[in-house]
Amino acid sequence: MSSPLQIPGWRHIYSGKVRDLYASEDPGDTRILVVASDRVSAFDFVLSPGIPHKGELLTTLSSWWFDRLDDVPNHIAPGELPDAVAGRAMLAMALEMLPIECVVRGYITGSGWLEYEHSGTVCGIPLPAGLxxxxxxxxxxxxxxxxxxxxxxxxxxxxxxxxxxxxAERAAQLRDTSLAVYARAAAIAEEKGLILADTKFEFGTDADGILRLADEVLTSDSSRYWDAETWRTGATPEERMASFDKQIVRDWLAAHWDRQGEPPELPADIVERTADRYRELIGRLTS
Known part of the structure; x- marks a missing residue:
């Protein structure tokens, strides 16, 4: 993983798989600078190379969704972004992040499908036969x-x-908020001819204990989006689940890596196709 940027007035404090966090060097400023990189991850590994302009695309999509979910408390804080990261960064409130990925699945695929094939369940939840x-x-x-x-x-x-x-109270709040936001987002996506198959949310609490939607929201990295018309007419799973996310990366990696040792480098065409799908998703949602 490359070294984080040096940003005047900000001190690097953490790097995740995709995002870098910075704290202000002003002791009176408690905001966090969240910078989305071009790194791409799959199967809990950061891959090489990154996806060109991915940080800008993710930030654009997150901002678009935060605007449409403005009645859900979130982490966005006002202020001017540093020029060096304008377009791929957000100013955020400092939160105590909860160690839960709040995954919502509206359709069965991925690891959920593999479990269902084996046991008829998804994450231990029994489902009807014949899916x-x-x-x-x-x-x-x-x-x-x-x-x-x-x-x-x-x-x-x-x-x-x-x-x-x-x-118990916070757990119920996480579940209910996640399901409600998913339902709203899925309806918006449906209006654009898209299926929001699944997504994951992260939440934190502010100094007053208010639960806030944080990090990214409903992006190509945290969600599976499919073309609705293809899903209705496709004969095979691959045709039905024509995706607008990093599934291209997952599929290539699954076919070329046994998950032992370091993952292989992504081919140029996989990188280019993934970037194209990210851009197409933004175009379809925001048009």
Missing amino acids: RNGDRLPEPLFTPAYKAPMGEHDENITFEKVVELVG
Whole structure:
């Protein structure tokens, strides 16, 4: 992973798989600068090379969604961004982040499909027999994961485990807010001819204990988007699930890596196709 940028007036404090966080050098300024890089991750590994202009694309899409969910408390803070990262950064409130990835699945695919094939469940939740890869679920599922530290694998957990980690009231708030935001976003996507198959949210609490939507929201990195018309008419799972996200990267990596050791470098055409799909998603949603 490359070294974080040096930004005048800001001190680097943390790097995740995609985002770098900075604290103000002004002791009276408690805001955090969140910078989206061009790094791309899959299967909990940061891959090489990055996706050109990905940081700008993710920030644009997150900002668009935050604007449409402005009645949901979020982490956005006012202020002027440093020129060096304008377009791919946000100013955010300092929050105590909760160690839960709030995953909502409206359709069955990915790791959920693999589990269903084996046991008829998704994250331990029993589902009706006869579902196909890419089918819509009877109702959206809240399937949380424990957000592991950098370099470790996230772990699917039960709702009961969420209660143990954050308490019953906060756990219910995470579940209910996640399901409600997913339902609203899925309806907006549907109006644009898109299916929001699944997504994940992250939340933190501010100094007053208010739960706030944080990090990114409903981006190509945190969500699966499919073309609705292709989903209705496709004969195979690949046709049905024509995606506008980093599924191209996941599919290539799954076919060319056994998940042992370091992942291989992404080919140029995979990088280019992924960037094109990110741009196409923004165009379709915001037009």
